[in-house]
Amino acid sequence: MTDRFGAFDKGLWLPDEPMAENDLTSGHHVLFDGPFTFPVMVARRTALDANIATMAHYAHRHGVRFAPHGKTSMSPKLFAAQLDAGAWGITVATANQALAAWRFGVPRVFLANQLHDPRVLRWLAEKVGGGWESVFYVDSAEGVATAAEALAGTPGGRLDVVVELGRAGGRTGCRSVAGAVEVARAAADSGLTVRGVAGYEGGLENAEAVAAWLRGLAAAGDAVAEAVQVRGRPIVSAGGSAWFDVVIDVLGPLTARRDVVLRSGAYVSHDDGFYSRVTPFGRRPEEGALVGALEVWAHVQSVPEPGLAVLGAGRRDVPFDLGLPVPLEVRAADGTLRPASGMSVVRVDDQHAYAETNRVAVRPGELVRLGVSHPCTAFDKWRVIPVVDDGYRVVDVLRTYF
Incomplete structure (x- = not known):
């Protein structure tokens, strides 16, 4: 198992020299200005x-x-x-x-x-x-x-x-x-x-x-x-x-x-989809609670017509077998965040998701934070998954071996 990352690792942007794992996970890199490109899936520590x-x-x-x-x-x-x-x-x-x-x-x-x-x-x-x-x-x-x-x-x-x-x-x-x-x-x-x-x-x-x-x-x-x-x-x-x-x-x-x-x-x-609805802890909250840990961040690629935003994440990036991704938040170009309440993904193809924006106004180039539905078919789409703290500093990385 290698401890270096490079140009072939999806979600990372390392066009020149590889990066050592301890550098990537040092806490010096933030998801939005570090060596990353979008779409990217992260896990919250x-x-x-x-x-x-x-x-x-x-x-x-x-x-x-x-x-x-x-x-x-x-x-x-x-x-x-x-x-x-x-x-x-x-x-x-x-x-x-x-x-x-x-x-x-x-x-x-x-x-x-x-x-x-x-x-x-x-x-x-x-x-x-x-x-x-x-x-x-x-x-x-x-x-x-x-x-x-x-x-x-x-x-x-x-x-x-x-x-x-x-x-x-x-x-x-x-x-x-x-x-x-x-x-x-x-x-x-x-x-x-x-x-x-x-x-x-x-x-x-x-x-x-x-x-x-x-x-x-x-x-x-x-x-x-x-x-x-x-x-x-x-x-x-x-x-x-x-x-x-x-x-x-x-x-x-x-x-x-x-x-x-x-x-x-x-x-x-x-x-934030299928299992959030069917978990036994929903029936018995006194026993505990689980939290969605996986997020896929994707750009708004286009807003070609009223009520429709096309996002840059599709079947190769998000699960779709037990529900479609769930828009949670929008990040503007200046870094401010606003809820994605009312936005819903209605269809995905290989590299795009089609979102009905309803009351949410979005612009091309903004980022959308997507919760996933069915983690078992989310992990297998990513060989490298940055782990972030609550400030989106990268503190670890998960490699997957499917």
Whole structure:
């Protein structure tokens, strides 16, 4: 991992010589007059720190393990901050993400997906056999057989698995408790180390449906623990960023006899769109609060007709899958700020956003501060993300590895 930045780093303006990281993050550079160009995405330090602390305290207060999903940021600095705050491990979704986490020094990785690549499985068996902690999902006889074959070819290796429970019409996972037990028995008989059960409640329509599914997951955990020898305290794991309160309600009482592992990830930066509306802290404000930490600053490129402003940030710069960016503030050429209340982004293309200005008067060349919607598809658009204090001095930088 390099400690220098140059002309190929989006959002930075370094046309001549590269810049060392300690120079960029010295606190001498302000976003609006430093070596930056627009659009640029930044992360606010105070918001990141507050979000990490809030979820760490939440998990500790409820007695659950916390393995935040690393696919949100794929940032080693954020992984380290989450672990330093007490996270039990880091969750990932792919083999490449697991490899990156291992290279970052993450001591425990929860791979919340199936693995069918023999090369990856042999590598994982060697690392786990050598003392690294990692588990992955199985939900089929074929997946078990591939893992068992890889394990047999890795002397001294070990593969730890959790059986995934899904639901009809959902994505991966066994469709019934009986199916989960069958896969668990096949895994144990094949020499794999069964650790428990897991699944994902995202996509269910309401709290009642989530709770019903979680009760099925708890039943699957009991059935698997009765059917096979489970290594250590049995794991039962769930929890995205929309329903972790229901996960605590249903699975929290199991902590006396299970390791309940919560895997929410979007919280680390939160957002000003989708997750700001669905966060459990909106339903239970007494439990805490999260703050949007990511901002994309973009110029007003043109005001070609009344009521329309075209901004210089598009699909390559902002997420658009779970809502469009949210205009928060306008910065005039003289540096004064005014609210963007009433302005809304209605469409994006590759490099532009189309904003209805309504009662907000903007001029070409002004900057608009945009909040994002869905951080998981914001981080992956930026390899370098300056971290700023509340005065927009750059105090750190995040690199992402997707």
